[in-house]
Amino acid sequence: MSEDNDKELEAFQKALAAEHAAVYGYGVVGGRIGAGRRAEAKAAYDAHRARRDGLVRQVRNMGGKPVAAAAAYALPFPVPDSAAAVRLAADLEERVAGVYSDLVRATEGGRRSTAAEVLREAAVRAVRWRGESVAFPGLAERAITVSSSAYGPAPSSAPTA
Numbered sequence: 001m002s003e004d005n006d007k008e009l010e011a012f013q014k015a016l017a018a019e020h021a022a023v024y025g026y027g028v029v030g031g032r033i034g035a036g037r038r039a040e041a042k043a044a045y046d047a048h049r050a051r052r053d054g055l056v057r058q059v060r061n062m063g064g065k066p067v068a069a070a071a072a073y074a075l076p077f078p079v080p081d082s083a084a085a086v087r088l089a090a091d092l093e094e095r096v097a098g099v100y101s102d103l104v105r106a107t108e109g110g111r112r113s114t115a116a117e118v119l120r121e122a123a124v125r126a127v128r129w130r131g132e133s134v135a136f137p138g139l140a141e142r143a144i145t146v147s148s149s150a151y152g153p154a155p156s157s158a159p160t161a
Contacts, residue, residue: 011106
């Protein structure tokens with residue numbers, strides 16, 4: 001495998017790790033979100049599950065072993081109510097957008113177009129959740145907090161949601 005292929009595979013693995021974390025996070029969101037936004041949370045959860053499954057196939061097609069999901073993930077803040085669930089959903093989307101911005105840089109052609117479309121989708125969902133936008137989705141958020149994927153696995157003593 002060439003160095004470019006290794007970098008591309010690594011970027012796909014990071015996107016897969018971010019999708020694993022997003023699926024977990026939306027499980028928490030779904031348990032706390034108010035009834036008025038439950039359908040929106042379910043649609044986002046389904047979108048991230050489908051994207052995760054597609055990335056598993058993509059990594060395998062590239063000759064890699066897909067990174068596994070962690071048993072639990074450390075959330076960036078407690079999520080006791082619907083307002084916190086909305087904040088978490090926006091945060092999840094911003095983090096996913098950041099990882100997909102890296103994937104856009106690491107790919108070419110159709111893969112780049114697909115990554116850019118996913119970046120756009122995540123940015124739009126973040127705006128819907130947060131109610132405001134940023135100038136460069138996936139980039140501004142990374143300047144504040146750099147994360148290797150999305151959330152790290154939860155410490156072994158952390159409770160799971």
